[in-house]
Amino acid sequence: MYVYNLVDQSLVNQRVQQFRDQVRRRLSGELNEEEFKPLRLMNGLYLQLHAYMLRVAIPYGTLSSKQMRALAHIAVRYDKGYGHFTTRQNLQFNWPKLKETPDILADLADVQMHAFQTSGNCIRNVTADQYAGVAVEEIADPRITAEVVRQWSTLHPEFSFLPRKFKIAVTGSKRDRAAVRVHDIGLIIKINEAGEMGYEVIVGGGLGRTPIVGVTIREFLPQQCLLSYLESILRIYNQIGRRDNIYKARIKIVIHELGAKEFTRRVEKEWKTIRDTAIDLPVGEYERIRAFFAPLPYQSLPKNDAGFSHLKFENQDFSHWVRGNTLPHRQSGYSIANISLKPIGGIPGDASAKQMEVVADLAEKFSFGEIRVAHEQNLVLPHVKQTDLYSIWNTLKEHNLATPNLGLISDIIACPGMDYCSLATARSIPLAQDISNRFSNLRRQNDIGELSVNISGCINACGHHHVGHIGLLGVDRKGEEYYQVTIGGSADENASIGEIIGPAIPYDEVVDAIERVVETYVDLRAKNESFIDAYRRVGKQPFKENLYVTN
Amino acid sequence: METKVISANRLEDGIVVYITKDNNWSECISDAEVFNDEAACDEALSKAYTAEEACIVVGSYLVEIEQKGVYYNPTKYREFIRVIGPTVRPDLARQARS
């Protein structure tokens, strides 16, 4: 993992002091709310329905045991004993007091964490593949790039007052787990014929009111040119992005209005003038950062351990969990263990302080002290010996963290919705809970197979409903909660935006409707055909016909 | 006009509060002053803005309510959730009607 040097640490410390003074000025009345709001947002502090909400950055979803324990400590000391992992790999505290937020940030700084740019019209916390450095099919580790982007974007003086928020995601795999095609900028690491590393640069993807898959504006950008190229894109956007209409202010609208070709031409032209200036990383800096992500001191282990196979044979529940929630690791004899934060009927992404501590302990004991946060709102122990999986599973089970539902219908992505969020028009969480309860039978879930249900409580789409195989968008119809259903969305390397299949339906009818959609799929699927593949084969019509049938 | 109360969030901790008859702020909607006429409403709202300037609360606005038995409840579900707390965490429910 990246470890702060003196510059990193004093930057974070100074920022805490700066924010402490801003809070002081707000509480004393020197700043009014209008003036303070953009300042607090730049430090991830919102005012929600019931209280303030602090969004803590977990850059590219990587956490140490020590950091996770600090989050647990903050949850207990300053909040109500829990936190919420988000679709941007961050953590939200729902009940911090304004006057205590500087202390929270100071506690975070002590473990090399912060809340920089988790909100506001700036470059947001960068996200990446949660299996970075351990995925079998990975081409190159995206964390090094993500850390470079984190540093470059932190308190960038030119790009802190953009027309709108700006999100960057990085993947180093063919399998896209970072949803790079639905970000303002998505970077896919590639190796060219000469063996050099670079990036495919995708721009203008996004969800929200105008969901759209991004376009590739450069097939191969040499690695050392990354920052000058990013600056070129951001500069063009900062200058011509619309500031007259909040709904048309994202970069995707610039590309739509200008055309991808003209946008690319302008970026390339700008880049030619700045590419050989001091903007790009000094020689050696990439290597300095890379050293932090060097392979860990793994043991040499056989591919399959007899004792492990025996335990799976003996214990069916364990075997289900291994099959459902663990994945092969690059290193022989090791696994990637996913920790589901989606217990049946639970709140997607929520973790109690106790659960955070349990995960921190497990990571320390079994995973080189390292934890990842997935944008699907689950956690990951990225480097676990096969032979340790059984005791990990036992501990997880004790704390309701071992539901073997990764990628299944109950592994639901949901934003906080109207239970917490002041922007929401409907609730998300209770609907996720109802769907999870309806499909609680794990045998049934496994029979249905890979199926993502994503729920957003408003058009801002924090629950990524557009890219769920089944998406639900909560809307307000004369004071009643209704949900618009989309089908066929996908956030992976074959990204697609789900299609709306008809009028919104009331809360009480949603779970039945989802069940009918699922049964439609089960009836029409070919052998081993997943929901999304079946949808792509047959189109929306059969689903539409059954969605609105009521008995 | 519809029956209304005035709500805001307290500046220092963000907690939901309602303006009371004695020009204070209470966490309980049952303590809230209930308005039935425009003039009184406007007057109270200007007091709320004064409280914003005095750094007591933030974001004051009118909330429409209706009488349900002996209680007043907000007509909008969003406001109802502000009264009771997150519906998915009954353990954290506010003593809304105390």
Add this chain to the structure above:
Amino acid sequence: MSLIKNNIIIRDSWNHLDDDTPLSAEGKVIVSLKRWQSERKLLMERQEPLGIRLKSAEGAEMISDDLAHFDLIALEFPIFKDGRSYSTARMLRERYHYKGELRAVGEVLRDQLQFMLRCGFDAFEYAGKTIPEEAISAFVEMDKFYQTVGDWGRT
């Protein structure tokens, strides 16, 4: 209006000239881009220092060939959230190597001062409510940054 320059409050010797105010022979004036374009000859004939003021939508390239005529360039922040002038400032300093006074005007508030300074501004028409002496402390709140920006030969 207080003018902050080189970390001190100074008296402003410049005048912002409206487009319809007649040009006098004396005094240091700051004119709009529009006026510069329409009265260019007249303005060049004056023997007094000249400043130009760009709206946030008016980019550096609009005046990049004329920089030698200006002792001062004022860039507008019509509202502090409009960040276009940060880009303009960097381009003037870094691309076009403008060395004269670069002044932030409009909604110039305390908590944006450091971002402005780092982009190459060196004078600030401070519009905050507090005393400008207090605002100056914003320049020294932080001294560690990741970006190499605004590198235009300051020492």
